Amino acid sequence: xxxxxxxxxxxxxxxxxxxxxxxxxxxxxxxxxxxxxxxxxxxxxxxxxxxxxxxxxxxxxxxxxxxxxxxxxxxxxxxxxxxxxxxxxxxxxxxxxxxxxxxxxxxxxxxxxxxxxxxxxxx
Amino acid sequence: xxxxxxxxxxxxxxxxxxxxxxxxxxxxxxxxxxxxxxxxxxxxxxxxxxxxxxxxxxxxxxxxxxxxxxxxxxxxxxxxxxxxxxxxxxxxxxxxxxxxxxxxxxxxxxxxxxxxxxxxxxxxxxxxxxxxxxxxxxxxxxxxx
Numbered sequence: 001x002x003x004x005x006x007x008x009x010x011x012x013x014x015x016x017x018x019x020x021x022x023x024x025x026x027x028x029x030x031x032x033x034x035x036x037x038x039x040x041x042x043x044x045x046x047x048x049x050x051x052x053x054x055x056x057x058x059x060x061x062x063x064x065x066x067x068x069x070x071x072x073x074x075x076x077x078x079x080x081x082x083x084x085x086x087x088x089x090x091x092x093x094x095x096x097x098x099x100x101x102x103x104x105x106x107x108x109x110x111x112x113x114x115x116x117x118x119x120x121x122x123x
Numbered sequence: 124x125x126x127x128x129x130x131x132x133x134x135x136x137x138x139x140x141x142x143x144x145x146x147x148x149x150x151x152x153x154x155x156x157x158x159x160x161x162x163x164x165x166x167x168x169x170x171x172x173x174x175x176x177x178x179x180x181x182x183x184x185x186x187x188x189x190x191x192x193x194x195x196x197x198x199x200x201x202x203x204x205x206x207x208x209x210x211x212x213x214x215x216x217x218x219x220x221x222x223x224x225x226x227x228x229x230x231x232x233x234x235x236x237x238x239x240x241x242x243x244x245x246x247x248x249x250x251x252x253x254x255x256x257x258x259x260x261x262x263x264x265x266x267x268x
Contacts, residue, residue: 020154022146023182053171054153056178057237085171093175093240094226 002032008040012113014106016048026062034069043075044113048106050081060095067099076116078102080109137197143184143212152193153178156208159195163204165265173206173263176241180210180259183237188214188257207262217252224250 006015067077080103103109157174184191191212198205217223242248245261
């Protein structure tokens with residue numbers, strides 16, 4: 001069962017991972033986001049990982065898979081708040097998360113998504 | 124929690140074993156590793172690297188064997204503190220250790236980064252494997268001024 005609250009703000013979903021997830025909880029979170037994205041017809045998803053001390057290869061795979069899945073649904077996932085130690089660990093591990101778009105803070109991520117969505121509306 | 128004083132001679136001052144049976148145990152083991160690194164004043168980066176290495180290695184236990192264990196040992200001398208973790212399992216073993224340590228090689232469903240990735244995150248990494256018993260020893264150490 002998914003234990004991460006998912007909020008909706010101006011047709012964007014926001015989820016902050018505040019606790020360490022087991023593999024099953026990570027997968028449940030992934031499918032809960034896909035379901036909610038489908039139901040609410042959202043355009044962007046922001047995942048805040050600023051409280052996560054550890055992102056191992058499994059969690060990294062769950063997040064990058066999610067990005068591709070959500071892209072298939074026609075929306076976009078952005079990540080924010082990757083801790084400095086987590087960033088260097090991921091690189092040293094050899095993890096290349098090219099599919100993930102990341103921002104320093106929730107503020108930046110939200111500003112980026114709303115700006116991009118406004119531009120798409122104009123076109 | 125009381126912080127043990129470093130004794131003058133080599134001494135094992137902390138030992139704990141966590142059985143690895145479910146994915147919750149992976150979370151517990153890596154939290155224990157991070158807590159220990161934090162308690163012995165390792166940097167934030169070392170804490171995360173050690174915890175991530177434990178996460179990768181204990182996940183291998185569940186992927187390739189049915190159960191195993193992760194034991195922590197802290198050794199303090201007046202020159203340095205060392206935190207070691209020994210991850211053991213009863214799985215089929217790794218037939219080619221060199222191949223298993225190559226980036227991108229995977230015997231299972233992962234990204235193939237677990238073993239080589241974990242090796243880069245710690246200071247020492249030793250592995251021995253035979254059918255029915257795989258032992259991986261990792262450690263991080265910190266010199267005292």
